[in-house]
Amino acid sequence: MNGALRDTARRWRAAGRPAVVVEVARTAGSVPRETGTRMLVAADAVCGSIGGGHLELQAIAQARTLLAAPVPAPRDQHIALGPGLGQCCGGALDLRYGLLADDDPAAWPLPLPRFELQLYGAGHVGRAIVRLLADLPCRVGWIDEREEEFPPGPLPPHIERICVEPVQAEVAQAPPGACFLVLTHSHALDLALAQAILARGDFAWFGLIGSRSKRARFEARLRERGCAPELLARMTCPIGLPGITGKEPEVIALAVVAQLLLQVPAR
Numbered sequence: 001m002n003g004a005l006r007d008t009a010r011r012w013r014a015a016g017r018p019a020v021v022v023e024v025a026r027t028a029g030s031v032p033r034e035t036g037t038r039m040l041v042a043a044d045a046v047c048g049s050i051g052g053g054h055l056e057l058q059a060i061a062q063a064r065t066l067l068a069a070p071v072p073a074p075r076d077q078h079i080a081l082g083p084g085l086g087q088c089c090g091g092a093l094d095l096r097y098g099l100l101a102d103d104d105p106a107a108w109p110l111p112l113p114r115f116e117l118q119l120y121g122a123g124h125v126g127r128a129i130v131r132l133l134a135d136l137p138c139r140v141g142w143i144d145e146r147e148e149e150f151p152p153g154p155l156p157p158h159i160e161r162i163c164v165e166p167v168q169a170e171v172a173q174a175p176p177g178a179c180f181l182v183l184t185h186s187h188a189l190d191l192a193l194a195q196a197i198l199a200r201g202d203f204a205w206f207g208l209i210g211s212r213s214k215r216a217r218f219e220a221r222l223r224e225r226g227c228a229p230e231l232l233a234r235m236t237c238p239i240g241l242p243g244i245t246g247k248e249p250e251v252i253a254l255a256v257v258a259q260l261l262l263q264v265p266a267r
Contacts, residue, residue, distance in 0.1 A: 004135060004154050005048040009040055009105035010219035017042060019100040020063035020072075024050055029091025031081065038101065038110065050095070053106060055081065057112055059095055059137055074098040111137040113158070115204065115264040118174050119166060120193055121183040125209065127180070128253035130159060136257075143170050144184070171196040174203075181239070181256070183209035194218060198231045205263045207256065208237040236263075 012019050018043040027035050032051025039048040039056070041063035047265045050056055058079075060133065066072050069093070080092045098247070114205055115138050118220040119126060120188030122144035147163045155161060164170055167189060174180070180203055190208060197206050215237040222232060 003060040004107045005038060006108060007038065008047045009038075009100060009103075010109075012040065012042065013100050013103075013105065017100075018041060018067055020066055021098050021100050021103050022050060022059050022063055023098070024093055025076065026094040027091060028093070031091040031093050037107065037113070039065070052105045055079065056088075059097075062095075063097055072099055099123070107154075113138045115139075115232060115260065116175060116178045117181060117260070118143060118170065119181045119183075120144070120189075121185065122146065122184060123183065124249040125183050125252050125256075127151055128249040129257060130155070131255045132253055135157065141170070141174070143167055145187075158178040166192075167217065168192045168196045171200065174200075176202045178206050179203065179207075179260060181207045181260070183239075187214070191218060191221060194235065195222060196229070198222065198227050199236065201231055203234075204245070205260060206235050207239040208235055209239055209252075210237050212238065221243070 004185050008019070022039045022041060024033055024035055024037040024137050033049070037050050037178065039046065039050045039059070043064060046060055050059060061215070062077065066075065076098050077095045077097070078092065079095065114136065117138060117140045119140055119142045120182055121128060122142065126142070126144075130140070130142060134156045138158060141162050142150070143162045143257050144165065145163065145165045145167050150161050151165070162170060164222070167184070171180070171193065181199045182190050182197070184190055184193070190210070194208055197203060200260065208215070210218075218237070223229070236259070240252060241259045243253035244251065244258075246252070
């Protein structure tokens with residue numbers, strides 16, 4: 001469940017818009033979405049998804065039937081996806097239908113973050129990556145020493161803008177098992193950050209923007225500074241899934257976020 005769904009639910013509820021919250025209350029076997037997934041259904045609009053396909057079409061129809069009832073009442077529905085809907089998932093789930101007016105979106109549990117990331121650099125690639133992370137369940141510290149480089153306007157609550165100097169001091173603030181992504185405007189700063197991150201050694205993933213020649217130069221300098229070969233081997237540089245070509249910030253961002261998701265399993 002992303003922040004956009006929660007925000008929409010708050011707006012609809014504050015405006016008194018009649019709607020039903022469809023929640024995946026229980027699952028067994030192979031199903032399209034996990035327990036706790038929600039979808040909003042109004043008479044003329046749908047926000048969110050419980051998995052698409054025939055399952056979702058049926059749930060939308062059930063929700064609108066409930067809305068049209070003289071006295072709408074919450075209800076549960078058990079669905080076996082294979083025999084009941086002809087879907088190939090083969091599992092089963094329970095859907096819970098409740099009125100948005102009786103449900104406070106602020107009380108909906110937040111999903112566990114897939115990862116915690118320190119993202120260094122507010123340039124074009126950093127901004128493109130943050131746009132992709134805006135709707136993912138994660139925690140991000142977005143760090144740059146240049147306040148003017150951050151885009152104006154609010155960020156999603158799970159992304160924190162951090163303007164600090166010296167930037168590399170922020171490395172110590174990350175929890176064990178955090179991910180690090182370094183793409184600043186300065187090779188000297190990139191090197192200082194790489195040294196601080198590798199010195200910790202407890203990261204889940206560390207990506208550094210740059211070419212193979214940049215990696216070779218950094219490895220030589222970091223070895224001179226006492227960095228162990230096994231730690232250097234854990235530094236990902238160049239970054240991005242192999243085979244995704246293009247130097248546009250948006251293409252680089254897609255390749256990097258996909259690589260990060262592949263390297264850090266969901267909790």
